[in-house]
Amino acid sequence: MNPLGWKRLLTGSFLLASLLQAGLSHAELTTIEKNIVQRANQQLPQALEELKTAVNINSGTMNFTGVEKVGRLYQQQFDELGFKTEWISGKDFNRAGHLQASYGERGPKILMIGHLDTVFTKDDSFQAYRDLGDGKVAGPGITDMKGGNTIVVAALRALKAEGLLKDLQVRVLFTGDEESSGRPLSLSKKAIIDGAKWADIALGFEDGDSSIKTAVIARRGSIGWRLEVSGRPAHSSQVFTDEVGYGAAYEVARILNDFRQQIDGLGAATVNPGLLVAGNEALKLDVSNAAAMAGKSNIVAQTAMVKGDLRTLSPKELAQAQATMKKIVQKNLKHTSATLTFAEGYPPMPPTDANRKLLTQYSQISEDLNYGPVAPVNPRKAGAADISFAADHVDMALDGLGLMGSGGHTRDEVADMDSFTKNIHKAAILMHRLAKQYKH
Template sequence: MKKVAAALAALALVHSTQAAELNKSLLARAEKAKPEVLKLLGRMVNIDSGSFNGKGLDKVGALAAAELQKLGARIETFPASPASGHNIQATFTGKGKGRILLVAHLDTVYGDGTAASRPFRIEGHRAYGPGIMDDKGGVAAAIGALKILQGYKDYAKITVLLNTNEETGSHGSRALIEKLAREHDVAFNLEPGRAADGLVVARKGSGEIELEVTGKAAHAGSASKDGKNAAQEAAHQLMQLSDLGDEDKHTTVNWTVIKSGDRSNVIPDRASMQADVRVMVAEEFDRVEHDLARLSANKMIPETRVEAHLVRGFPPMPPSPVTDALAQQAADIYAELGRKLTLESSGGAADASLIFAAGVPTLDGLGIVGGGIHTADEYAEIDSIAPRLYLLARLIQVYGKGDQLPR
């Protein structure tokens, strides 16, 4: 990784002192491709593909696979068990040296029926719809960039991976992602472009705390003292575990789901809580896990049973000179258009972290620019489509040659 960092840093220095000229032909193709990208985006957005909707995921995947196959890709599908749907792997073979991995995901956070209630629409310079940014815009951007590169073969291999379960932690795709990462020299993750026209150069790792309390049921009116109130113990646990985060280390622990009981006249014998955990450094997972066990043993109602454990999700993608060099290259390419990239760290977790952890140089946030992710107002900036296609296509051209990355 140190050799990679040095090579990429040297390349970035060259480009910062002598920026490349605008590829007018490529930009013209990017502008021409914009209506097709919007049309494909609309078709995908109008299909429900929540993480648990296998039929919807496969339907969107089939649309994307058909487009990639038209461009000459070899298509393979892999079950995403224990998740839903099938992961799509599209492989292009060229004549150069560089091996490039493009990653996007098909699943959204929206439930069935959302596409019908909020279908794709265009208002002014923005397009709206569930999942339009996260991450169907990324899928469309990958296809669009490869379309404007038709005829370009100065790469050894380009692989497009479309994941069906990123929103739930990529547990059904992790092995495939890690395998493909090791087979490539550089990876570009097509998560949404940031609202300030930026890329993501660092991400927090994610996890989840699951806490279960078992008590004893009783009649709330006539025999409440015979019960052991699981809800009350859960409330105690929530209060004492509310400080598990560490602001100085950018670790957050937020309790988000609490469930107990279904009748007001029964002392509940069960309660459960879930918390979202985000860390900037992997060691914080160990610290949170240790403190969780130590603190949860302190019960307010001794006769209850409390079980708490941390489920680790995505690892963190910390700041790195390797990523910085990739970002500098991207910034130089964007400068060809007279545009400036912003570089951001994100509290959100993504597949880029898995690829980076596998030792592969990774740049994230290369999808279409927009905002309102995971909300009813999710939108894509239409005017960002052509510049983002150009950026991704030029990155493929630069790293497809493979000269700057050691074997």
Template sequence: MKPSKFIGLCALAALASGAPAQAELSSAEQRMTETVDAEMERTVSLLERVVNQNSGTRNVEGNRAVMAMLRPEFEALGFTVEIIDQDEVDRAGHFFARREGHPANRRILLIGHTDTVFEPDSAFQTFTRNGDRATGPGVVDDKGGVAVIIAALRAMHEAGTLEGANIVVALTGDEEDFGEPAAIGRRDLVEAGQWADIALGFEGLAIRDGQDMGTIARRSSNSWTLTTSGNQGHSSTIFSDWAGDGAIYEMARIISRFRSELPEPNLTFNVGLLAGGTTAELDEQALRAQATGKTNIIPPIAIARGDFRTLSQEQTDRVRARMREIVADHAPGTGAEILFDEGYPPMAPTAGNRALFDRLNSVNSDLGLPEMGLLDPALRGAADIAFVAEYTDALAGLGAAGEGSHGPAETIDLSVIPRQAKRAAILISRLAAEER
């Protein structure tokens, strides 16, 4: 992992001033805030257009249509746009916009995504505005975040702070269900993370009890498939030396031990799908199960799917090892196998991430906004920023705000967009002007 430079920089700044910095906005920063406000309706209009274009993860053409809408927005700001093909993993690809500045300046990576969980067959397809509220598929997650990025970069362009800045904007087309293997599906994002000094994630801003919250950590998302087997026979012989416990009792034993033996801080685990009987199988996407059986037959097969979430890679590795141990300890006359899918890695809390968050709160102070608190990582899901957090300091939660994401009433609070865009524009401008 790259060593953080922020702690040293912040300490030097404090020593030089003799007190915590309380600088006011510069003239360029004031210009940025005015630009964000002046262009608010333009920002909402763009948001409406991209929300009304379906871009479910599996809708390749829909995602590419959104990317086509976004291309001129970035090119007008001096970015070079590339659509990176992902046909190898049956996904729409990624939208990368690059702006090369002074080689000595910090390199900033901005991360968002164009896809949503709502496929073309969803009944939820339209942006609907009611004053400062609007509903629509992906209006918060993450088309609202993309709107915040563009609003911030427009403000920087107007104020002249894009000049000299080294910025890559990475908008993935499959954040909700990335193309596997990750070595292909996340190759370009990881390379951008290795290039960057700082990564900023533009998924949703969390608000708790009226307070805006910062995110310096996100938990992983790891899926597993457990298959148990038993000796099929007459139910009257269950638990005998010959028949054993059967596949469903073996499944129940393992799941019960998961529940009693796995709990620890920052870990959650879930069983989301289960089937067993004389026959049991999952569909191609492992989203549906089909089973047959009779009450007088000992079941020879059971299948379960679930997930677990962790705060560090060490915790992920340890939990996987413990799950394998529990699975291997078979009940009489049974067998079991657990397989782990590729998942999202954790974005662990680090001193560098915390220093970035402190810089954000310095921006809040200069904008006259309340100090932000830190969000409990257990309240955040997995995200693309976790793929780069191993390589660079990272800060997430800089996108839009609202409620109901992933549901048929997903709603954005439009009044939060200017606040987030101003924060982002000033933070990016300050960081991008510093030497590496």
């Protein structure tokens, strides 16, 4: 069927027509690679319909029914490709679960990572796929990351259609709790870690920094921290005295300012206080992280609490930042005390020479397709992601291969669909070239 025929299959004819322009010219592609591109283009209407269907299913992390429904949708697609599929229950870590799909017995072992959940709750007002024209589509989780999931399926489908999937060993893992990880992490991330221990290469299909000109060779890890501070309660007229001291609020202010001054500039490390309360009544903190504190302007604060995150690029940087924060917390103002605790979280994904080599190959493919070079993402511009749990266990890892756009995690989430087609092509050809290298 020609492009004009395809256009009649979908609502929004400009969208499909613009997507098809992505594969019209090639520089250094082999005949087989050109065939892969052609197959991907032929299957584009199906991929777009699958993306629309997935986006229209609410899968906020705690909507377990919705997350599993999206997972079952992808499971059917992998079943049709001949994959062995499994739904991994999340009962033991209080989440919906994960989808795992496996294929092949020869060739390089590639772990492909996505996630099923979004940040949009079941009752959020942002619920539907909407074609905006000019190659732009809005929808909850369309870039983060149902678009990336669909790119995975479409790339594998193109390879299967060309008889090339048999040269690869593939394990796909779409997790159900990337946006809000289940606990303990030893259970919720076990499938990723096990997959990475099996694999040679990990490929992540998040949207990186939302630019098709970049991909991710390094991500900062993210761990939580909690600071609890106590002071002597008294009438505010007595603050600064030898008997009363400075109170919990001033001690919190001192600690946070020292965090800012001493962590800022420590490599790529950042520390952020996301929630802060101070006053005199006993602190109440519920499971949704809502906090309540009572106090008066003429009373020296007796207690304070801060919750935040610490992001670092390497285990060494993490250890340095934690040691610095602990040292700051120990130097208390008069008649105050403070306790700092750290929670488990996402490990760092440091940049490695092997990751850079994989990016170089991916960039060359992009140039061979006349899509331009791909540079590494500045780790400060991309958050933590599931691939961080895999990166330490594989020879090389690359992320940010998904659908690009803007407004992630907001009701302004919009996908640039030009990147949809291009990244299907790039992912499929990357896997084909990895298979060829393995043979030699």
